[in-house]
Amino acid sequence: LKLTQRQIIVSGGTGNQITPDDLYVTLSGLTGLPRSILDDRQGLDLAELRQLFETRVLGQPEAIDCLVERVAMIKSGLTDATRPLGVFLFAGPTGTGKTEIAKTLAEFLFGSPDRMVRLDMSELQTEESVGRIVGDVSRDGDTRALVHQIQKQPFSLVLLDEFEKAHPSVWNLFLQVFDDGRLTDRSGNTADFRHAIIILTSNLGATISAGLSIGFQSGNANFSMASVEKAIAQTFRREFVNRLDRVVIFRPLSRVIMRDILLKELNDVIQRRGLRNREWAIEWEDSAIEFLLQKGFAADLGARPLKRAVERYLLSPLAITIVNHQFPQGDQFLFVRSDGARINVEFVDPDQPEAEKETPEPTVAVEEKQPASLKALMLDARGTSQEVGYLQHTFAELQTTISSEAWQTRKQEALNRTYERGFWEAADRYTVLGTVEYMDRIETGLSTAGSLLNRLNGQKSDERTKFPREILGRLAQQLYLVSEAYTTFADSRPRDAFLCLEANLISRQQADLTKFYARQLADMYRSWASKRKMHLKVLKDDATGDNDFHCIFSVQGFGAFSILQPEAGLHVFEAPKEESGFQRYRVRVRVVAQPDAPAKNAEHLLQQALAALSADADVQAVIVRRYRREPSPLVRDNVGKWRTGRLNRVLDGDFDLFG
Secondary structure, X not given: OOOOHHHHHHHOOEOOEOOHHHHHHHHHHHHOOXXXXXXXXXXXXXXXXXXXXXXXOOXXXXXXXXXXXXXXXXXXXXXXXXXXXXXXXEEOOOOOOHHHHHHHHHHHHHOOHHHEEEEEHHHOOOHHHHHHHHOOOOOOOOOOXXXXXXXXXXXXXXXXXXXXXXOXXXXXXXXXXXXXXXXXXXXXXXXXXXXXXXXXXXXOOOOOOOOOOXXXXXXXXXXXXXXXXXXXXXXXXXXXXXXXXXXXXXXXXXXXXXXXXHHHHHHHHHOOHHHHOOOEEEXXXXXXXXXXXXXXXXXXXXXXXXXXXXXXXHHHHHHHHHHOOOOOOOOEEEEEEEXXXXXXXEEEOOOOOOOOOOOOOOOOOOOOOOOOOHHHHHHHOOOEHHHHHHHHHHHHHHHHHHOOHHXXXXXXXXXXXXXXXXXXXXXXXXXXXXXXXXXXXXXXXXXXXXHHHHHHHOOOHHHOOEOOHHHHHHHHHHHHHHHHHXXXXXXXXXXXXXXXXXXXXXXXXXXXXXXXXHXXXXXXXXXXXXXXXXXEEEEEEEOOOOOOEEEEEEEEOOOHHXXXXXXXXXXXXXXXXXXXXXXXXXXXXXXXXXXXXXXXOHHHHHHHHHHHHHHOOOOOOOEEEEEEOOOOOEEEEOOOOEEEOOHHHHHHHHHHHOO
């Protein structure tokens, strides 16, 4: 750095007394480099730097390692003084964080993301484009050229985006830059690149077919690091690649990484002025997260469409609601969920007086009062402080389990597998990715419950003897589903299920009623899925004409398989005969596990279901449950050994809460 004494005095000194601190302040102001880099007396916290990169760019450990190591070399003075501070090629699929990590490095190293000089190399596809690099003598005072920008500010990060699309003459110019850190403009003036970091980006060999499931590729569309390396070797000359400090290959975004990015984006949304200044406690339900993931990501586009999806499906409808004042005033809980077609926002006032609950349906026998349980709270929360205490205790137990060293170790081991070379071609990649995603969803689900519980306790809890029953019921359900999901994971049981309903129409006289009861049962499972925030998709529905009833659902969500598995068997609907006795109508339910490999589309999902049902030899002949409306409502469950007169509650989807 060529600094005169006058420059130092004017910038930071006091009179003629120049202290080391004055010098470092001046150097930091001129270069943008932080004091922790310039001053050997100060240490540099590399763990903190790594955390900065990890919060801005997710799922790219190799790139983060590369830049942290380079910053450490700059700090220690071990970089080659005759070359740029670093020359890197970032290759891989679009939308995976190549530009974002470059901005983050520019912000940390040079004080501002504006210190990043970005050139779109796809605009330099002709030989005449060289002028954009070394300047044009016919244009007096032109400062657009790269060489002039570096002459003005040599401490910069240079991002050469989509480098492979530039003309070979442009490539040749950078051979000298990468090797000697110098470039001369057409007027004979030299620009010094030795204080700059140069990052090239490229999508060579990393194209992913459109329309594939996010985070998963199949067949010839698999992402392969080897194909990226081969494409780079075939495109650039060896002497060019030999001048790069490192080639870093960015990996496709898996669903777990996409989920983390989405949660970060939603957290940023809450901090916007239009929401930050309102007395709203926003809770994101898993159905809303899954909906935005589906709409906001594509394998071939990475994370870029995410903000558009959040704005289109969440912020735009919410903005209309706010502008039209179509919301309650005061403190509100906002529950954000999805029905599969759109995002729905429900406002719940925690202090609004609750209407009296309807008288429950009569029971056949006096049912003993059960001890506190999540299921009991979901059925009939009373809003007592004892119930709140029980929820706090249940949450604490789950939190202890999920924050345990064993849990974190298992998750990290699965994550480490995704970073291994050849992982995206491995046969078990779907299982590994599914495991990481499920663990992440469990953690997020528990965090949502904890957030809601904390906010509920913050509602003047010391002064209250009654709490909102609806919110307690929601909390109980969230903890119930997280608990089911954890048990599923801990026992290595299948997560999602295919649900099949079959009814044979033996006689024409019974056909109509058999179909009627089969449809009631199908509606029961639909209602259950809606209440439990499951994603239910109808794959097949044969219920017309004289054909047998045959209905197949795909059910995905926390504990879907484990909750539905006891439903497998015969469900018998009983109707009194005119003379005596009962006429019985049977519907067979089958439950099989969904495979780890994701389906490409709805037709593929149906084929997976048919294959799984065909391979399931254990067709249950046991009678699971009997339903009777007359002479008095009665439901008898032979598997769970319970009975109730609350037939309507059972058929409304609460069958899993009894027993």
